Amino acid sequence: MKNPRVLLSLFAIYLVFAILLNSVGTVILQVINTYGVSKSAASVLEGFKDIPIGIVSFLVASQLPRFGFKNAMLVGLAIVTAASLCMPLVPAFWTAKLLFFSVGVAFALVKVAVYSSIGLLARDRKTHASMVNTLEGVFMVGVLGGYWLFSAFIDSSDPESTAWLNVYWVLAAICALTFVLLWTTALDETGTRIEGESPMREFFAMLRLVARPLVCIYIISAFFYVLIEQGIGTWLPTFNNEILKLPPAMSVQATSIFAAGLAIGRLGAGAMMRRVHWYPVLNGCLVAMAVLILLTLPLAEGIVPKAEINWLNAPVAAFILPLIGLFMAPIYPAINSVMLSSLPKHQHSAMTGLLVIFSALGGTTGSLITGTVFEAFDGRFAFYLSLVPIGVILLSLFFFRRAVERVGRPDYPEAALSSSQ
Template identity: 25%
Template sequence: MKNAAAARPVNLVLITWLTYLMFMMFAMTTDAVGVIIPQIIKDYGLSMTQAGAFHYATMAGIALAGLGLGFLADRMGRKWTIILGLAMFALNAFLFALGNDFLFFTSLLFVSGLSIGVFKTGALALIGDISTSTQSHTRVMNRVEGFFGVGAIIGPLIVTQLLLSGASWKWLYVIAGLLCSLLILAAFTVKYPSTHQPSQETVNLKASLAMLKDPYAMAFSGLAMLYVGVETAIYVWMPTLLAGYQGPAMWLALYALSVFFVLRAAGRFLGSWMLARLSWTVVLALCSGAILICFVLALFGGQALAVYVLPLSGLFMSVIYPTLNSKGISGFKKAQHGAAGGIILFFTCISAVIAPLAMGAISDVFGQAKYGFVLATSLAALLFVALLFNLIRDPSAERLKALDVSEY
């Protein structure tokens, strides 16, 4: 039986689809938080800063797992790391049905984040195994994030329908747990591609932390932090910013987050097509400039313009994170992709905690959500300047070219 299993061909199509569905499944929960927060503010009498813990807890868990456990994908192998993370996520998700306490739910969200951090780093490393070049890696990453975008559409819609029917938002997590269980069963049956096994001395927490000294890893982590700070302003605080809108686009204000996620998902599939034809440095500079314009218009035009331009920004955001993530990870050897993905994931989630927390705190101090968007617009400006520099200088070109030859 063992020999038969070893001889079983690697089903790259099935593995690719499992990866797509994993990202879709966990996005259903993480990106539905903007719809859940107004409900828990009402249920538990919380401030915006306190209610934001529903977002911060998950991101903190992902960040810790990315930094401290990212090496598991390189040491244990992609398959068992993914199965471990999915099993943790499913068991934790079902516990949401048992409680009705804010601190209990926040604790579960932290564990959920740890679980996501484990299986996501495994999946990110797997993308390198099924790619044929650094350019291919970027296109696959954009398609994967496209399915993440699909999950980000489905999650808020499920929560909205649950609330309209009088049910609790927490059943979203039970649904995600059921989907996760199916993915675990599928993952057990698939033969994953073999990867180069590095020595244990190079695949541990110490070796992962050593990447913090690598300027390449830090540069892409910094860019990811700027981008995520901008994006979280939308899916955490946009529903609050548009609350009470009275105007000709009432329906758009109601479904603004869903529209944003639809455009972001569509843009990621479009981004995969664009990156096959244009330089990634050009695409990112143009898209970051368009995002900045959207935020400036929203800031100075108030709700009347924000209701249109903030959802539209999803179309331009779509390609940025998966491309930065891909270039950051594929700038290392495949045997280090788990650790590299974990490092970038750590800084991504740190930003996903700090940025919306700061926005919520600023909004609480001044009494209106629009003041938090001043910070978001500043981050969008910094991102544009950084990616414009990247376009002009292209500092990663030599490293990516060398790894194309040695790794693919």
């Protein structure tokens, strides 16, 4: 297996889905203007994307080793290629629903397959952690690039123009090229499943993973991390607008600092994780997040609107608070990598399916809690509340490390690692 070519394929896939998944906000704005859809009606696009991700992951994650990781990724790419072509060919609101439904189904297949494929490539835990951090960093680069790609096709002078739909010709071409790249790349999937296991036994083996102490602690850590990331990421534009008194457009632009921090942090951690142990790094990141919140939010008090506001006279909190993304960046990829590299290869698919499900739950919960607190109190209190899950993760990582070390001991019972037990 030629690892560089396989990795290039995985990175290209994640880049494509980063653009598609995170375009929902832009598409909501455009379908409101282009098709005259109400805000409440347009908001369902988020559900068309997220609900299929959780459902499909739950149903098929344990079966992907049987189907083949490469086949799953090819099917996912084929689905989004076809859906992207439908957008300009059949311009309508229902087509946008179909697009995000397709993206959700495809991403459920792709994420499980991509994460499981990394387990086939990594030589050891540090290499695995490095690859996962780099992969997630590439994802954030795709998020940033997607904003600029879509903006290049939007006609600001004519809000009702359908010119923005031409971006999907480009996206369909990128998807098709990625499909060809993966199709012509060899992927050795030896050891990804236990021969002779029935589909039903494989499914219940995935469910039994949740009963393990190591997996329970991991799920808690991942859940609360995504809760923080989505809570801050989703409501930071509103915080910038209502608390820091930035104009709407500038509020969104300032939020890109958060996404850039996540991208830089994960790409940097991809190199760093080859040399250092994950536990002190993540503890340092969590402490830095808490310190940044405690130092920055007092700067957001008592800000009054300015008649003329620009990047030169914007509140300093608008630049400092989004940097929290730089410190939170390594946490999610690192705990995912540690968890997966602690399991046999044949369990990576099922474990990634559980990861996708609980990540979706954490993201939804974080956004709802932050929004509710934001409305009931204010944005500062809502962001101060992030200190609670940060403390929970600090505690859970302590037990997570102990559980991982127990699994790695020679006297650890092999039966505990067998999906058939």
